Amino acid sequence: MPEFRHDPVVGYWTIISTERSRRPVEFRPRELPEERRCPFCEGREDETTPEAFAIRKMGTTPDGPGWDVRVIVSKMPLLSESGPAESCSHGLYDRMDGIGRHEIIVESPRHAHDLDELDLPAIEKVIRAYVNRLNAFKKDESVKYALLFKNHGLISGSVRDVIRHSRSQLITLPVIPKRVKEELASTKAYFEREGRCVFCDILKQEKNEAARVVSENKTFLAFCPFASRSPFEMWILPKEHEADFGQLPPKDFHDFALILKECLIKLHDLLEDPPFNLVLHTAPYRHKTGDYHWYLQIAPRLTKNAGFEWGTGIHINPTPPEDAALLLRQTKVRHARTS
């Protein structure tokens, strides 16, 4: 059973992922493993866990072909699904069972598609799946938060295979992470002080200044944030104030798909398919006040953090966001990447 451990000094949680426990020899530098046969492709549904959700063509049956987006539980889950999260403390130290659900959202039946290569209706279906999965756990009192994210071109520390099939992930958590709590506390404090949402104010200032804007449509604004921690970082915000991504109405799926595809194509073309993370920042389940505002963060991983970043939390970004935004705006969206 993986376990959450609470740092007694500042209160962050760490997941000690015993299921993935590695001996020292496994950390030694080695060649990347061979890409193995992809279990996420259409026709290989029996190589995955049973589907939790799918968007399917009429007349097809679960766990068979005929799907556009398919959601399954990870075969190498970060957390365990069994039982309630027991916690205990010993002296200064608190620990909690690592209970949670780890889903894989397979974005396309075809292999090696990047999200931005899909056509707009296909991206809209991915967004529909995001909304569905985020809402799937909202009545479960044991789930405090769900993180929806995507790692593109990255091999994370504990995952040893390198299947390139485009997919996102959703992990449910029995705690609200410190980073999320901080954002909620800050936006609440701003709201109480100013009577307005800080993200709504950011939207207004970004539209006025225009220097950091990458793209805009009727419903969304994409820009490089003022204090970008990674070069070419982008945030996509809904123009209307809404704390919960799960409330995104189907009428807005098209505009969201449009701006997301545009931002990803620009990033791909300008930086030649850089590694990046997508991270959805949304209010925790059953969050009462409406002072938060959801956004999608696109964070290219182009720099390496070392002792300075680790010791201070201050990131060093070599590309001013105004320069990044200008270059991204100037990058024409080639229709060739629309399949």
Add this chain to the structure above:
Amino acid sequence: MPEFRHDPVVGYWTIISTERSRRPVEFRPRELPEERRCPFCEGREDETTPEAFAIRKMGTTPDGPGWDVRVIVSKMPLLSESGPAESCSHGLYDRMDGIGRHEIIVESPRHAHDLDELDLPAIEKVIRAYVNRLNAFKKDESVKYALLFKNHGLISGSVRDVIRHSRSQLITLPVIPKRVKEELASTKAYFEREGRCVFCDILKQEKNEAARVVSENKTFLAFCPFASRSPFEMWILPKEHEADFGQLPPKDFHDFALILKECLIKLHDLLEDPPFNLVLHTAPYRHKTGDYHWYLQIAPRLTKNAGFEWGTGIHINPTPPEDAALLLRQTKVRHARTS
């Protein structure tokens, strides 16, 4: 001029390092550059900036050979040394000139020595230099914090050369970083609540439990912290309560050198020279209360962070610290690494 930018949501700072500005083409994957002629070796003192501090053999002169440890200002400084830090705000956004001093502490006159390969008297001299440099800025009211750190086997994002000469770095800052403020606030709250220092309590519990202890001598304890964020992470704490590393008395240099060398040799031998960061956690300058407790963090960089860590701040550590400590304890310190 590099600039500090303040995130208006949660209040982290980012350094926009315009001096190192990189065009998109420079982020594209490329071969590592050739190692260039090392300017840090003895006899090449004219290839660096003038020395700010050195521990020298009797009768030798500054900026000539004959030194054991030599401190110079970086030729590619992260921050600029000129002028007072001007700050301004524009709407929601605050920025501040990136003023600070970026020193390189060259740990040995010979090339490519790792810190743990130096003999004990040489490591004691490095520690003497650390104490000297940290104390050098304590009367300067414009300096709020100095971070002392070391990157071993890592190429940080903005540094393009790969000189392997063993060295540490010190960067002074016009702000107290959020991460440091958090640690101070938490230790203060614990002190007010419990009447004791949280680190002193941690020391007591670690000594009692023993499962995470790596090494101990009269003055210091080294252990793998309970919620270790990286596999094989170690903290070295002085047993006596002291907030400020700058107060380390010369009589303790030997014991600190001893435990540091031991921890680094164990790490080197067990994991075959892994990349790691050393980060010194110490109270900011002119910090009034004594409720903090300095420590040295040794953080091996064996896992990659991706969307989950970025989105939650929760790190995934595949090696329980009890397993890590056992393996580190079992790793005998070979005298061969003592030159």
